[in-house]
Amino acid sequence: MNTIVDIKGVNKIYGTNHVVKDLNLLVEEGEFLTLLGSSGCGKTTTLRMIAGFEEPTTGSITVEGEPIEDKEPYERNVNTVFQSYALFPHMTIYDNVAYGLKMKKVPKKEIKERVLKMLEMVQLSGFEKRYPSQLSGGQKQRVAIARALINRPKVLLLDEPLGALDLKLRKQMQLELKRLQKKLNITFIYVTHDQEEALTMSDRIAIMHDGVMDQIGSPTEIYERPATKFVATFIGETNVFDGTIRSIEGGKAVIGIENGEVTSSGSVEEGDGKNTGFAVNEFVTVSVRPEKMHFLRNRWRALRFRRLSEITSM
Numbered sequence: 474m475n476t477i478v479d480i481k482g483v484n485k486i487y488g489t490n491h492v493v494k495d496l497n498l499l500v501e502e503g504e505f506l507t508l509l510g511s512s513g514c515g516k517t518t519t520l521r522m523i524a525g526f527e528e529p530t531t532g533s534i535t536v537e538g539e540p541i542e543d544k545e546p547y548e549r550n551v552n553t554v555f556q557s558y559a560l561f562p563h564m565t566i567y568d569n570v571a572y573g574l575k576m577k578k579v580p581k582k583e584i585k586e587r588v589l590k591m592l593e594m595v596q597l598s599g600f601e602k603r604y605p606s607q608l609s610g611g612q613k614q615r616v617a618i619a620r621a622l623i624n625r626p627k628v629l630l631l632d633e634p635l636g637a638l639d640l641k642l643r644k645q646m647q648l649e650l651k652r653l654q655k656k657l658n659i660t661f662i663y664v665t666h667d668q669e670e671a672l673t674m675s676d677r678i679a680i681m682h683d684g685v686m687d688q689i690g691s692p693t694e695i696y697e698r699p700a701t702k703f704v705a706t707f708i709g710e711t712n713v714f715d716g717t718i719r720s721i722e723g724g725k726a727v728i729g730i731e732n733g734e735v736t737s738s739g740s741v742e743e744g745d746g747k748n749t750g751f752a753v754n755e756f757v758t759v760s761v762r763p764e765k766m767h768f769l770r771n772r773w774r775a776l777r778f779r780r781l782s783e784i785t786s787m
Contacts, residue, residue, distance in 0.1 A: 477502040477627060477660050478523065483532030485518050492518050494684040496532070500628075500662060505654050507663045507671040510681035511707070516664045519681075520630050523662065524553045537627060551628040552621035556636045558613045560605040566592070566616055567601035573624045591619045594653065611642045618650070622657065629654075631663045635670070647674055668708050672696070680704050696762075705760040712766065714759040718751055726751055728759055735759055 478500035485493040493515040500506050508516035521527040523534060525546035534541055541549050552573075560569050567588055574584045592598050595615040605613055614634060621629055631650075635643045651674050654661045665671055671678050672692045679689040680703075688700040699705035706713065716730035726741040727734055741751055751757070 475502045476500065477537055478662070479533075479535045479538075480519075480523075481533050483519075483522065483529045483534065485515070485522065485527065486530045492684055493522075493529075496686055498679060498686065498689070500660060502627075502660055503658045504676045505651065505661045505663065505674060507665060507675040507678045508681060509665060509668065509671045509678050511666055514681040515684040516681050517632055520553075520632055520662060520664050523628070524551060524630050525549050526553075550626055551630055552624055552626040553630040553632065554614075554617050554621050554634045556633045558605070558617045560613060560616055560620075562605050564604070565601065566597065566603050566605070566608070569605070569616055570620045570623055573620065577624075587623055591623045594622075594656070595619045595649075609642075610638050611646060614638065614646060615649070618653070622653070622659070626659065628660045628662060631661060633665055634663075636665075643670075650674065672708070680707065682707075699760060702758055702760070710763055712761045712763065714761070716757060716759060718753050718755045718757060721751060721753060728757060730759065735761075 476499050478498070480496055480498040480500075483493060483496040484491070496515075496519060498519075508519060510516050518527060522529050523536075523541075525541065525544065525548075528542060536550060561572070564572070570591060571584050571588045574587065579587075589598070589601075592600065595618060597612065597615055597619070600608070600612070600616075605616070608616065617634070634650075635646050638646060647670060650661070663671075663674065672695075675692055677689060677691055678695050680687045680695065682701075682703045688695060688704050690698075695704065696708055699708065702713070705711050714728075714730045714735065716728040716735065719727045719729045719734070721727075721741055724741055726737045728737070
């Protein structure tokens, strides 16, 4: 796959507030990438820098290999869908969707063909003459998506677009967005704080915490092999135990915890405990998903564990 967005060493500082810290991120063409994290972690600021609504303090951003820092938002081959929809209330649905094409002076016949096709794609055929006030929240969101997609951007940026919808409608729109993304093969960069939403929709998830990208990987990798304690506790439910490695034999590590021992089920690489592998007497944190736990009458059964990178500071 080809890289379509390349973020290198990007920092964003507002006064004394360091919002995004040394961010490096490659986004592949045609993938659904989600920026996931709690409020204030820097994910929306990152999206706004790609869109052109904010400029990086340092670092570079390229789209299709071209630097975009000096380009106005309308000059970048990206479009943005906001949570607030941002539809023109005085325009019909047809005119809302056609607006970008009219600004580009696309011939009227082509505009009509593309608008009708796009409305059909988002399942709003027959709504051309209605106004935004006559639509439900889900229908408004589909209009906003249609308006963004009709310009055929290389990258579609979505800033918590489903946050204002009720739970049932949000789940329906998750499936709809994923269907559109696969059908059009457009790169989606999606911002959310909803873990379930990210796990459901994404090809890859980039988890941000306090301005830093803690981990990037597939939903399975993020869930099964969290790189930090924050990732382990932020994604899904988990059980966390602090302990010390008592022994490493035959690729298995025995970790002493408060009420007994935990034995790793997977192979453990021995090392100096700092740069590679694990070491006896090393302090570790064990994260075990609930569905991975099995209890015996007198002792714990072997459980998978993963050392977390920040445990040395605990």
